[in-house]
Amino acid sequence: MPPIPPSYSLRQMPSGIWVLGFVSLLMDISSEMIHSLLPLFMVTTLGAGTIAVGIVEGLAESLALVVKVFSGTLSDYLGKRKGLALFGYALGALTKPLFAVAPDIGILLTARLLDRVGKGVRGAPRDALVADIAPPHLRGAAFGLRQSLDTVGAFIGPLLAVGLMLLWANDFRAVFWVAVVPGMMAVALLLFGVQEPTSRPTQGTNPISRDNFIRLGPAYWWVVGIGSVFTLARFSEAFLVLRAQQGGIPLALIPLVMVAMNLVYASSAYPFGRLSDRMSHRKLLTSGLIVLIAADLVLAINDHWGVVLAGVALWGIHMGMTQGLLATMVADRAPADLRGTAYGCFNLASGLAMLVASMLAGFLWDQFGAAFTFYAGALFCLIAIVGITLHPLSQKRPASPGSQPSVTT
Numbered sequence: 103m104p105p106i107p108p109s110y111s112l113r114q115m116p117s118g119i120w121v122l123g124f125v126s127l128l129m130d131i132s133s134e135m136i137h138s139l140l141p142l143f144m145v146t147t148l149g150a151g152t153i154a155v156g157i158v159e160g161l162a163e164s165l166a167l168v169v170k171v172f173s174g175t176l177s178d179y180l181g182k183r184k185g186l187a188l189f190g191y192a193l194g195a196l197t198k199p200l201f202a203v204a205p206d207i208g209i210l211l212t213a214r215l216l217d218r219v220g221k222g223v224r225g226a227p228r229d230a231l232v233a234d235i236a237p238p239h240l241r242g243a244a245f246g247l248r249q250s251l252d253t254v255g256a257f258i259g260p261l262l263a264v265g266l267m268l269l270w271a272n273d274f275r276a277v278f279w280v281a282v283v284p285g286m287m288a289v290a291l292l293l294f295g296v297q298e299p300t301s302r303p304t305q306g307t308n309p310i311s312r313d314n315f316i317r318l319g320p321a322y323w324w325v326v327g328i329g330s331v332f333t334l335a336r337f338s339e340a341f342l343v344l345r346a347q348q349g350g351i352p353l354a355l356i357p358l359v360m361v362a363m364n365l366v367y368a369s370s371a372y373p374f375g376r377l378s379d380r381m382s383h384r385k386l387l388t389s390g391l392i393v394l395i396a397a398d399l400v401l402a403i404n405d406h407w408g409v410v411l412a413g414v415a416l417w418g419i420h421m422g423m424t425q426g427l428l429a430t431m432v433a434d435r436a437p438a439d440l441r442g443t444a445y446g447c448f449n450l451a452s453g454l455a456m457l458v459a460s461m462l463a464g465f466l467w468d469q470f471g472a473a474f475t476f477y478a479g480a481l482f483c484l485i486a487i488v489g490i491t492l493h494p495l496s497q498k499r500p501a502s503p504g505s506q507p508s509v510t511t
Contacts, residue, residue, distance in 0.1 A: 112247075114237070114240060115236075115240060115243065115244060115247065116235050116236065116237075116244075117295075118231075118235040118295075118296045118297060119232060119235055119236055119244045119247060119248060120247070121291060121292070121295035121296050122228060122231065122232060122235075122248055122292070122296060123247055123248040123250070123251030123252065124251060124291060125191065125288045125291050125292045125295075125296075126228075126248060126251055126252035126255060126288075127251040127252060127254050127255035127258075128255065128284040128285070128287050128288035128291065129191060129194060129195070129255070129284070129285060129288040130252055130253075130254075130255025130256045130258075130259055131255040131258050131259040131262065131281075131284040132194075132195065132198060132259070132281045132282070132283075132284040132285035132288065133194065133217070133259065133281075133285075134255065134256055134257075134258075134259025134260050134263070135259045135260070135262055135263045135266075135277060135278070135280065135281040135284075136198065136201050136263075136277075136278055136281050137259075138259065138260040138263050138264075139263050139267070139274055139277060139278075140201070140214075141155050142274075143201075143274045144158070144207065144210065147274055148204070148206060148207050148210065150207050154207055158207070158210070158211050158214055161211070161214075161215065162214045162215055162217070162218040165215055165218050165219060165222065166218035166219065166221050166222035166453070167222070167449070167450055167453040167454065167457075168222070168450075169218075169219050169222025169223055170222045170225050170226050170445075170446050170449040170450055170453070171226075171443075171446035171447060171449075171450045172446070173186055173190065173222060173223040173224070173225070173226050173227055173442070173446065174225075174226025174227060174230065174441075174442035174443050174444070174445050174446025174447075174449075175309045175310050175442060175443045175446055176442070177226065177227040177230060177442035178230075178309040178439060178440055178441070178442040178443050179309055181439075182298065183227040183228070183230050183231040183234065183298060183442065184227075184231060184292070184296055184298040186223060186224070186227040187223075187224045187227045187228045187231060187292065188224075188289065188292050188293060189220075189223055189224075190219075190220045190221065190222070190223030190224025190225070190227070190228075191220065191224050191285075191288055191289050191292055192220070192289045193216060193217075193219060193220030193223065194217050194220030194221060194224070194285060195220075195282070195285035195286050195288065195289050196216075197213045197214075197216045197217040197220065198217075198278065198281050198282040198285050199278075199279070199282055200212065200213035200216070201213050201278045201281075202275045202278035202279045202282070203275075225445070225449055226442050226443075226445035226446040226449060227442055229245075229429055229432075229433075229441075229445045230433075230441035230442040230444075230445055231296070231298065232244055232245060232248055232429075232433075233433035233438075233441050234298075234299050234438070234441070235299060239379060240379060241379065241430050241433055241434070242375045242376065242377070242378030242379040242426065242427065242430045243372065243375045243376040243378075243379055244375070245375055245426035245427075245429045245430050245433075246371045246372040246373070246374060246375015246376060246378070246422075246426040247371075247372045247375060248426075249371040249372075249375070249422075249425055249426045249429075250367075250368050250369070250371035250372040250375075250422075251368075253364050253367045253368035253371060254364075254368045256364045256367075256368075257360070257361045257364035257365055257368065259281075260360065260361060261361060262280075263277055266280060309439075309440055309442070309443040310443065314440055314443065317437055317440065318435075318436055318437070318440060318443075318444060318447075319435060321435045322432065322435040322436050322444060325428070325431045325432055325435060325448070326447060326448050326451050327451075327489070328387070328486060328489055328490060329428050329448060329451065329452050329455075330451045330452060330454075330455040331455075331482060331485055331486040331489060332387075332391070332424070332428070332483075332486050333452045333455035333456050333459060334455050334458065334459045334462075334482045335391070335394060335398075335459075335479050335480075335481075335482035335483040335485075335486060336394060336420075336456075336459070336479070337456070337459040337460050337462070337463040337475075337479060338456065338459070338460040338463065339360065339363065339417075341460075341463055341467065341472075341475065342359060342360070342363065342401070342410075342413075342414055342417065343359055343360065344467070344472070345401055345405060345410055345413075345472055345476075346359040346407070346410050346414075348405040348472060349405040349406055349407045349409075349410045350405075350407060351407050351410075359410070359411070359414055362411065362414055362415065362418070363414045363415070363417055363418040363421075364418065365418070366414075366415050366417075366418030366419055366422065367418040367419075367421045367422050368422075369422070370418065370419050370421075370422025370423065371421075371422040371425065371426055373422075374386070374422050374423045374426065374427070375426040375427070375430070378426070378427045378430055383427060383430070383431055383434075384490055386423060386424075386427055387423075387424060387427060387428075387431075387490060388487055388490055388491075389423060390420045390423035390424035390427070391420075391424075391483045391486055391487050391490075392483075392487075393416055393419050393420040393423060394416075394417070394420040394479070394480075394483050395480045395483045395484070396416050397413050397414075397416035397417040397420060398413075398476040398477065398479040398480040398483070399476070399477075399480055400412050400413035400416060401413035401414075401417075401472075401476045402472070402473040402474075402475075402476035402477050402480075403473070405472070428448075429445075432444050432445060432448050459482075462478070463475050463478070463479070466478055
């Protein structure tokens with residue numbers, strides 16, 4: 103197939119995909135303005151200890167994992183995606199003022215939990231809505247474009263937070279109030295800018311059943327398994343920040359490491375999304391794992407700031423190669439009427455794997471040092487590559503009403 107110019111692919115992209123991308127961008131700006139400052143706010147302004155910080159973050163992320171499954175399943179049951187996604191974004195936006203006015207750790211915990219519930223509610227229905235709107239031949243590009251715009255928000259938010267903190271003499275609450283604005287803009291854009299497809303079939307029965315799990319098919323469950331092993335290899339990006347700290351980067355500049363990673367991620371997600379529409383998913387996923395191995399090895403061998411920056415850049419490239427691709431692989435293998443459930447189960451498995459990976463990485467870091475942690479990540483990558491090699495991802499899933507043709511990978 104001759105290459106399709108990027109401009110042509112972008113012109114073909116449905117407007118709903120663009121809107122969902124900018125909704126993600128605005129909400130990420132809003133959230134990251136707060137989340138990038140939240141640990142410091144808890145410790146310096148509210149007087150919380152580091153244990154309290156860990157409890158707040160652990161409870162929040164665990165709750166989001168559980169909610170993701172049920173929101174995706176509910177969107178399949180109702181036959182509607184937009185309403186649930188809108189509710190999730192609205193709940194996230196409405197929590198932002200609570201952060202600004204929180205007088206103690208209890209109110210802040212409530213705000214953080216509600217914020218993560220909102221994230222959990224919107225995630226699976228939004229991804230399923232992208233799959234519903236995007237033409238099959240542009241599905242990889244669609245997920246890449248949404249992910250790219252989302253990641254742009256992930257580095258604009260912290261930059262705005264840093265700038266406003268410098269401008270307003272470290273006034274956390276003033277910055278949190280500013281974060282309310284892009285959050286509300288995201289909700290309004292989703293409400294008026296996205297038209298949900300009306301041709302998608304509905305079941306009206308409980309999607310969480312043995313028969314429906316069988317209908318998802320072995321190819322889908324293999325993607326879930328590979329995605330989980332992949333996540334074990336890609337532990338929390340907080341360890342990139344810790345590695346940068348070891349390299350002697352000035353404390354005030356360390357957050358820019360994540361900005362650099364997200365810049366690379368944002369610039370690579372759409373091109374690799376387009377590429378996934380025209381090449382073997384298995385080969386592209388394997389290539390992404392090889393890049394992650396390279397990132398782990400670079401980060402393991404030296405903590406000089408230049409070496410760390412190279413490793414972080416490779417990390418961003420692998421994110422651009424794989425995150426939209428995995429979402430596309432789920433959409434290609436799940437029946438259309440079970441896509442919400444499929445994304446919910448995939449997100450739950452990946453989220454649990456991330457918790458395990460981050461705890462294991464922390465243990466290895468404390469017991470054996472930073473280098474050993476990154477070597478262990480490279481080992482998990484090799485395990486995932488072996489799994490991809492031994493099990494073809496091109497198995498055809500069972501035919502079902504409203505499903506798309508299986509894609510050979």
